[in-house]
Amino acid sequence: MATFQLEFVSPEKLLLSRPVEMALLPAAEGEMGVLPGHAPMIVALRGGVIGVQEGGQITERLFVAGGFAEITPNRVTILADDATPVAQLSRSDAERRIAECETALAEAQSGTPERRDAAMARLLAARAMLDAAQAA
Incomplete structure (x- = not known):
């Protein structure tokens, strides 16, 4: 399956940077799935869980309290104030x-x-x- 580059950044560090198949985002307007080739946009994120899909499976779930996501056809950059793995x-x-x-x-x-x-x-x-x- 096609992939895009996902970068997840907090004020302290780069949390994640790798190719993924899909990202599920808690956008302010509602849940949003992003696939390769998505239309460019910037969205506000509300508190919720970001899901990362690789190999047809959700491989990572991170809670964010809010932030922004910049989406292009080849890359998604998430800027979050705070991110915590759901398991923690x-x-x-x-x-x-x-x-x-x-x-x-x-x-x-x-x-x-x-x-x-x-x-x-x-x-x-x-x-x-x-x-x-x-x-x-």
Whole structure:
């Protein structure tokens, strides 16, 4: 099967760089599959799991709290603030993060719409982390 180059970058390091058959992305508008020859675009990522398919199988699953993906016909570059292999997620850490985000959202209610939106995005990412941890 045809492949494209997938590069996964966090602020600290290059996490992944290799040819893959498909990438499943948690785009802000919904789940998105990327195959070789995809139309060029830049998409915002919400909190969720990125799946990497090689040899007809999902070989890697990484949780991201958000970020961006640049897609070209031959390459996908994912820029994420934070990435964790799904197998390393902890339900207790996710629950703690949800509690912190709920408190921050309550405090942001009197703030600007941008502040409320950012707090809600962090809460939704924490809930997605809990879902991924429970499914692992």
